[in-house]
Amino acid sequence: AQSVTQLDSQVPVFEEAPVELRCNYSSSVSVYLFWYVQYPNQGLQLLLKYLSGSTLVESINGFEAEFNKSQTSFHLRKPSVHISDTAEYFCAVSGSGGYQKVTFGTGTKLQVIP
Amino acid sequence: DTAVSQTPKYLVTQMGNDKSIKCEQNLGHDTMYWYKQDSKKFLKIMFSYNNKELIINETVPNRFSPKSPDKAHLNLHINSLELGDSAVYFCASSLYQGPEAEAFFGQGTRLTVV
Numbered sequence: 682a683q684s685v686t687q688l689d690s691q692v693p694v695f696e697e698a699p700v701e702l703r704c705n706y707s708s709s710v711s712v713y714l715f716w717y718v719q720y721p722n723q724g725l726q727l728l729l730k731y732l733s734g735s736t737l738v739e740s741i742n743g744f745e746a747e748f749n750k751s752q753t754s755f756h757l758r759k760p761s762v763h764i765s766d767t768a769e770y771f772c773a774v775s776g777s778g779g780y781q782k783v784t785f786g787t788g789t790k791l792q793v794i795p
Numbered sequence: 796d797t798a799v800s801q802t803p804k805y806l807v808t809q810m811g812n813d814k815s816i817k818c819e820q821n822l823g824h825d826t827m828y829w830y831k832q833d834s835k836k837f838l839k840i841m842f843s844y845n846n847k848e849l850i851i852n853e854t855v856p857n858r859f860s861p862k863s864p865d866k867a868h869l870n871l872h873i874n875s876l877e878l879g880d881s882a883v884y885f886c887a888s889s890l891y892q893g894p895e896a897e898a899f900f901g902q903g904t905r906l907t908v909v
Binding site: 730 | 835836837838839840851853885887897898899
């Protein structure tokens with residue numbers, strides 16, 4: 682069994698400021714990790730994922746996340762946020778190997794303040 | 796040319812009624828899913844189909860019955876609706892079954908049972 686904890690339900694941040702959205706997971710097996718973003722009135726979209734290899738993964742719009750096995754974390758960061766980054770962000774985990782379901786966290790609402 | 800489309804977007808109905816939500820994907824994906832997102836934004840998988848075959852069936856009341864007439868469609872029929880069924884239901888698809896596969900989500904169907 683696996684689980685995901687997103688401790689912050691809401692994160693307000695001023696435009697052009699840096700942001701970190703926290704994600705911790707628990708799993709008894711090797712994992713794949715994901716961040717999905719949900720803009721208002723839309724479905725979820727994959728932002729970035731960690732499968733293997735480099736522990737630092739990046740998205741095309743400036744977000745990055747680092748897989749930290751010892752701390753069982755996969756925090757999402759951006760050095761300078763834009764108004765358009767306002768959305769709900771979901772961290773997710775699945776076991777690696779074979780077919781396993783993806784477990785989502787409860788989401789963090791990022792509110793960028795002009 | 797929406798990738799994953801589900802209808803209707805909003806559904807308000809009385810307790811005891813039967814309703815269906817339709818989902819279609821034009822991505823040529825083999826795997827489709829139904830997720831339920833409750834009022835606290837917790838997103839939980841309900842069903843997964845791969846090439847029209849049921850792969851995952853989580854602990855869901857048997858009032859919920861998915862049907863996949865072909866691999867591009869996965870509909871959800873709900874009998875005898877209850878107040879607790881109120882939620883946002885998301886359809887999703889992925890190229891293949893496998894936890895590392897990116898899931899593409901529809902916009903969601905907000906079901907309100909009164």
